[in-house]
Amino acid sequence: EDQVTQSPEALRLQEGESSSLNCSYTVSGLRGLFWYRQDPGKGPEFLFTLYSAGEEKEKERLKATLTKKESFLHITAPKPEDSATYLCAVYEDRGSTLGRLYFGRGTQLTVWP
């Protein structure tokens, strides 16, 4: 079973059309949730870290929120330059051993003018 599930797999929006991406997780010892942006042919670029339910972070047109079982990345009035794959990752606490970061498959966002 995947520890992190992102939906939808792909999303096409017209410029200015707001929407949300979802990240749900099944890890039991969640200590942090991360959002990254990945452009084609590039490595992921860090966007946000959320540590506890109810927490919110914002950056330009992006806003990330966290509940006990999922996170949302809200995109307000997107522009074509927001087109990218957005990856969610969760950090699982493993107690006495080192924690692990699990990534989802991402949501490929395309914003057309």
Place this chain on the structure above:
Amino acid sequence: DTAVSQTPKYLVTQMGNDKSIKCEQNLGHDTMYWYKQDSKKFLKIMFSYNNKELIINETVPNRFSPKSPDKAHLNLHINSLELGDSAVYFCASSQDRAGTVSEKLFFGSGTQLSVL
């Protein structure tokens, strides 16, 4: 100036060959990683080094051998390449120690490995 750089960008090779991927970071970070992104787009950790010491070694075939000559460099050598090794390999670095909740990763641009 690129923060995390890895070479080569593309690597096409025959089954059974041995190849290496090099990675360098100029961020002054103590922790470096190798991640694999497979055809299903999952990013999975392979190895992590903290100041030249191996601290995470996931279930990876022993054909894969990381080497860290200093804390700014982490290379990946792969012996006897197989078809299933085809993937994108990402190097990353972090200011924080691997396996801690605060780790924020800085990725290189990836190496697309194709095994024919």
